[in-house]
Amino acid sequence: MEAEVPASELKVEESWIENRMSAARKLHPISDSTAEILRGLLRDRMTKRQLKPTELTDAASKLLASMKSKAPSRTSPVP
C-alpha cells in the first residue's frame, strides 16, 4: 500500500506534491521507498533552488537503488 500522508497533515502549499506524485504513480508505479525519498527531496530542496549537478547525480543514484525494493502493483490499468 502506498504510504501517503493524510491530507489533514499537509500544508496547503505542499498538497500539490502529494496530488501530482499520486497521479504519476498511478501511471508508473514506483516503490514506496523511492516515493518517500523523492517526497523528502521535493519538500526540502527541490522547490527552493536549482540543485547542483553533484546533488542531482547523488539523488538519481539513491533513487535508482531504491527502485529495487518492491513497487506496488497498479491499482488501475495504465491508459
Next chain:
Amino acid sequence: MKIESIRLTWFRGAAEAAAIRPNGKSMVVYGENGSGKSSFVDAVEYSLHDGRIGHLAHEYSGKHQERGVLNTHTPATSSAEIRVRFADTSERVTTITRAGVTRGSGADAAAIQTWDYRRTILRQHEVVEFIQDTKGNKYSALLPLLGLHHLEVAAENLRQLRRAAEQESKLAAVQSTLAGLEVKRRDSLGGATDGTILERIKAVHGRYCGTGAPSENAAECCRETEQALAARIEGFTEEGKRQLVLESAGGLKLGEEIRALRSASSSLAGTAEPLLTERLEVLQRAYTFVEKLAASGEVACPACGRMVEADGLRSHIAKERERLRESLAALDALRVARGRVCDAVSSLKGSLGTEEAKRWRMELGAELAGGFEYLDSIDIDVLRASCSEDDILSIEEHLVLLIDRAAARKSAAPEMRDLLADKTTIEIGGEILAGAPLRDQAERAKTFLAFLGALENGVRAEIRQQSQSVIDSLSTDIQRMWEILHPGEEIAEVRLCVPEDADKAIDVQLQFFGVTQESPRLTLSEGHRNSLGLCIFLAMAKRDGGTDRPLLLDDVVISLDRNHRGMIVELLEKEFSERQVILLTHEREWYAELRQQLDGSKWGFTVLMPYETPEVGIRVSDAKTATFDDARALLKVSPDSAGNTTRKIMDIELAVRASRLKLRLPYLHRERNDHRVAHDFLAVLISDGARCFEIDETGKHAPYMEAIAAFREADRLLVSWGNRASHTFDITKSEAEKLIAACEVALGFFVCPMCTKPAFKADDASGEFVQCRCGKVRWRYGKA
C-alpha cells in the same frame, strides 16, 4: 510603509535641499516640465534598486551612473543624499559620493529594496511597455505575482533529475546489450522464451551430466554442463578435436554480420546525415536566434532556418526531436550489429587459437598466414570500443576467407555437430538467462524515468492551473478598472490569457465592437492602449503589496483625453482608497480638477516652481491651490508671456469654479460654446454675484460685494492687458505684475477667510447653496 517625506540633496535636479511631504497621505505633485518632479521618482527608484535608475542605464551616465545622478553643479565637497522617511518613523538614507559610490543606512527601512519596481512606479514611457512586449516577457513580468517560483524550480529540478537518472542507469547501454541478446535469442535459439531455454539447458544437462536432477539455477546448470562438455571434448581424438574447431569456426556467419553492419550504418547515414548538417549551422545561428527572440515575434529556427513564431518554436523543436529519435534508433541498431561482428571475431579467435587448430593452420601454411597473423593481433576489447570502417574492411579481407576455408574443411560426424549445437545452446542460452537481471534493471530505470517525466508534466500542469487562477483574478480587476475609465464603450472583456500553443506566455485579449482581438495592438488607439496599460499596471500593483506600499504615477495620463482623465479620480478612489498614491503631472488643468475632486483629508497637493538654475535646484511652492508662480517666473524675461500665462491660469481655474458653482452661461455660437475663456466666466460671476455670492460677517448672509469688485477688476485687466499679452505682445512688466496680482486676489475670494476651504466645498442642508465648510461663504446655485 507609507512615505512621510522624500528629501533630496544635490540629487538629480535638487540643490541644497528639496522635499515633498506626503505625510503618509496620497499626493498630487504639479510642476511644469523641467521643474524636478521626476527627481523624486528617481530617488525612490534609486533607493529601491540600491543605486541604479533604469532610464540612466546608458553609456553616457558613467560606471555608477554618477554623471546622471548627481546635480551637475554639486559642490566639490558635497555628496548627494536621498532621505526617504516612512510613516513608522523609520528612514532610509542613501549617500552618493562624487564617484557614484552609494552607501545606504536605515536597516528598518531596508525593506524598500524588496519592493518590485514594476509594481511601484509607472512612468510615462512605461505605460504601454507590457502591451508591446513579447508574450514571454509578459509572462516574466507576471511571474512574481503568480507566486509559483517554487513550482518552476521543482519542474526544472525534476527535468534535470531525469537526465541525471538516465545517465546513472546507463539505460542506453543496457538496452543495447539486451537488444543484442534478443537478436541472439532470435537467430540462435529460434526466439525461444526464457522458460523454454531453461528447459533446453536442463535437457542438455541431462544428456551430458548423467544422473542427478539439474539445478533450477540456470547459471549453475550451465556451468555443470560446460564442465561435462569440456570433459567429453577432452576425450576426443586429435582429429576429432580439430574437426570440432573447424566446425565451430566454419559455422560463423561473419560475412552476414558484416553485411548487416553495413546496412545499419547506411540506414543511420540516411537519417542522420541531413540532421548533422543542419545541426552544424545551429552554432552560427544560436547567437542571432537569442537576440532576435527578445526583439520580435518571428525568428529563424536555428535547426532549419525557417521563420517561425518564437512562441511556436516549441512545437517545431518537438518535431526536430522526433527526427532525432529515428536517428537514435538507427544508431542503436548499428551498435547491436557492431557488437555481433565483434562477438563473431572473438569466437573465431577463440576457436582458431586452440592447440587443435594449430595443425590445420600449419597445413594451410603461407596461404592464409596473413589472415592468421591478423587474427592473432586483434585485441577484442579494443575492437569493441572502436570498430571503424577500416577494421571492418580488414576483418572482411582476412577473416571471412579463414571461415570459408574452415567451413570447407569441416567434416565432423553428426554426433560432433550435435555436441556443438548443445554447446551453443548452453553458451547462448546461459548468456540470455544471465541477462534477466539486466532486463529488470532496464525496466525499473524506464519506469522511474517515465515516472519523473509524468511528475514533471504534472508539476507543469499545476503551474498552469495555479497561473490561470491568478490570471483570471487579474483579468477581473483589469476589466473592472477599464470599465471605470471607459464606461459604456464597445471595447470590453479585456483580459489576460495563456496562448494555447505556448507555455510560459501571456497575452492580452479584448472584444472590439463584438469582435475578439488577440492583441490590443491591432485596433486600439494610442490613448486606449495607454489607458489599458495603466489598468494592467494598477491591477498588478493592487495584487502585490497589499495596502502598504505606495504607488508613484509619473505623468501617466498624457495621452488620455479630458473625459477619460476625469475617470482616473473615480478609479483611484474606488480601487486604491487605502493605498498611498503619489501622482505627478505637468497638466495644470488636470491638477486644478484634481484639487477639486479629490478628498482633501486623504490627499495632499504640492506645486513645484519653475526651474531656474542647478545651483538653485528644485523649489517647492508655498501655494497649495492655484499658483501664479509660473507667470511670475516669466516677468523678468518676458512680461507678455507672463500675461499670457496668467490668462491661461484664469481660463482653467475659473472653468473649474464655474463647473462647481453650476454657473449658467449664455449660449455662444458653435465652437465658442465649448471653449470658454476667463472673461466669459467672470462676466457671469459679476452679473450673478450680487444675487448669488454671499458672506456671513454679521450673523446674516449678505452679498459678497468685495469679491465682486475683485472679479470686476480682474476682468478689466484681463480684457485690456491679458489680451494684449496674448495678441500684440505689448505689455510691460508692471502691467503684468498688476494683472497677476488682480487675478490672484480674485481667485482668493473663493476661499473662506475663516475655515480656508473653498466656497464650493459642499452643499448646504437645503441643497440650494454650495458653501465652504463653516458656511460663512456660499453661492446660490443657478440664477436667483
